[in-house]
Structure formats: structure tokens, C-alpha cells
Amino acid sequence: MLPPGSRLHHALSDALDGSGPAICPLSPELPAPALKSLIDALAPHEVETSDGVRRYEARGTGVPIAGVPVAEDTAVLIATSGSTGAPKIVELSAAALLRSATATLSRLEARPGERWLCCLPTSHIAGVQVLVRSLVSDTPPIIHSRFSVSEVASSGASHLSVVPTQLRRLLDAGADLAAFRTILLGGAAAPDDLLASVRARGVRVFTTYGMSETCGGCVYDGIPLDGVSVAIGDDGRIRLAGPSLFTGYRLRPDLTSSVRDGKWFVTQDLGALEDGVLRVRGRADDVINTGGEKVVAGEVASVLSRHPAVKDVVVVGRPDPEWGEKVTAVVVPSVEVPSLEDLRAWVRSSMPGYAAPRELELVDAIPLLLSGKPDLERLRVKR
DSSP: OOOOSSHHHHHHHHHHTSOOBBBBBOOOOOOOOHHHHHHHHHHSSSSEEEEEEEEOOOOSSSOTTTHHHHHHOOEEEEEEEETTTTOEEEEEEEEHHHHHHHHHHOOOHHTTTTTTTEESTTHHHHHHHHHHHHHHHHHOEEEOOOOOOOHHHHHHHHHEOOOHHHHHHHTTTTTOOGGSSSEESSSSSOOOOHHHHHHTTTTTEEEEEEEEGGTEEEEEEEEETOOOEEEEEEEEEEEESSTTTTOEEEEEEEHHHHHTTEEEEEEEEEEETTTTTEEEEEGGGGEETTTTTTEEEEHHHHHHSTTTTTTEEEEEEEEEETTTEEEEEEEEEEOOOOOOHHHHHHHHHHHOOOSSOOOEEEEESSBBTSSSOOOHHTTOOOO
């Protein structure tokens, strides 16, 4: 439970080469109840804070006994709540992390001496993987404790990993994005206009798809990294296989078996393969049931993001006595403010009428989680 810095970088290095224990980075900025819940689910041997290292002692009833070893070769554990809020701990082997980092460096054609900037939370896989890539490259990373437009723009790094909202802020501030040799963009769907604007400036951007269970991004611009396989199941869910898959969920073999189908990891995302290129439609648990019809929120958001008056958008389902769930567009407007009627007509031009939003909420900014992803639980509640 330490802020990003050299201590975590050294601990990660020791975990990867086996000279130190496995580590699970947690953000010290989390509220105390959330931290306690995560630590109890983790049941670690020790907890390290700015005050030092202490032995973990389970308190209360129903808490797993501390000191249960991790799986063999586990180097990093990542705490994730997914969309349910219930904590689960992903175990990642050193081999999986290193294979993922090596495949990324190969895809990017990274050169010796090129430095990575870590400005994403190191309690999430995206931040950890920036450090792993730096270790594989044998090049010291540039570590920022938090995202700052001015500090990122002047960092001097060659490679940058951010989420769409952060990239939008850099673009709006007039940052010289071409100073970066590559930008990895993940964590959420990237709006077409954002990608077009950045690429028009000569910036090499890769959109990434992955999650903690795959050691982070494993599909770049719709094409799997070396060794990764992608398939779409009969239920429409994306299935992934390859050497960068997680070992399992700590102390939850039942949960692990529920998402493993032989060699495949069954994700919670809906997708389609078009000429060998993966298109992510949205999350299966974000399907909106409205008036007896099913609407994939991510697909509606993708269409709305191309409207000239929409700067940023998230689509959610909100409870409604008539429709069951109401398709709601939460929009950050551009210079022009869109109307609900405009947005409904825009969606109906390419999607069924029932997919058009029935409610519009205008906001100054999309509320985000610490990971940089939209806070969907908060957005599902009308303010």
C-alpha cells in the first residue's frame, strides 16, 4: 500500500526473478473500508505501508487464514472488482507477465534505451505492465504518482500508456503528442474522432484490448499479440487463449473454473471477428433490456461518439417502470450542445429504433474510477 515509485519497481523486479515474494499493489488512496475488504480477500503474509512492514492478521469470522501460499511462479496479484464490486484477486505468473511484455515490445518495435512513462495507477495491470516492459527493456521507467497533463507532456518518454479521457485532455491542452514514439490507448473504447485527431498529428497510436486476467492488453488494433488466440463463443462472448493468461483467482477455485473452458478464458465482453480483426461490442453485463429488446450499450456509445456535438459519451441502462431499463446517454458536449431528438435520430440512422437513447444527461466530464475507466455504477443512478 504505497504510492508509485522506486520501491514498487524494485519489489516487482524481485518478484519476477524469484528472489522476492509475490506482490499485490494496492492504492493507499482507497477508503479504509475498501482497503480492508481487499486485504481480507487477499489474506497476505505481510502488508507494507509507508510506516513499514507488518504481519497480516485476519480479524472477524469468515476471513481466509493468512499465509496461504500463492500458486507456483506467481509474481504479481492484481485486485479487481470487475463490475460487481465484490473483490477478487488475479494471480499472474512471472512467465505470463514477461511473455506479455515481450510481445508488446515486439509489436511496437521498441528500441533499446527508449523509456516508458508510468502515469497509470500501479494498483492496476496497465500501470504494472509499464514497469514490466521497462524491466524487460532494461531501461529505467519514468514514474509519475498521478496523471498530470503538463508533466506527461514534458516527460521526455518514448512510450506512453493512457486511457481515452487522459489522451483527450492531452489533445485539448495542445500537448505535442508526436514527441512520443508510441501511445497505447486502452481501458475503454476509443472514440473514432479522438483517434483521427491524434493520428492526424502524426502520432502512432495502438488501441489495446485486455484485462487483468490476460496480463493487460493482448489484442492491439484488433490483432492478437504473438501467441494469443481469439475466438467468439456461441453466446457472443470473446474467448482468449495463450501464454499470458492468469493462473487463477486467489483462494477462489470455484470462480476460476467458472471462466475457464479448457485452454480458453471466457471474458465478460461481447465481440465479433471481421476478417480476422476483433471488434469489441461491449460488456455482456452492460446489455440493456428495454421494452423486451436487448441493446449493447457499447455499440450505442460508439455510434454516438461520432456525432459532431458529442465530445465524450457513456451509455447506461437506468431503471424505468415502463421500459424496464431506459437507454441513457451521458454526454460531454463539444462546442454545440446536442438535443435528445438529434441523438435519437443519429442512432436510428444506423441502429434499430429501440437502441436510440430515451434520456440524455449532459455533464462537464465523465466520472472515472481510479483505473481511468468510466464509473458505470455511479452513472446508472440519475443525479
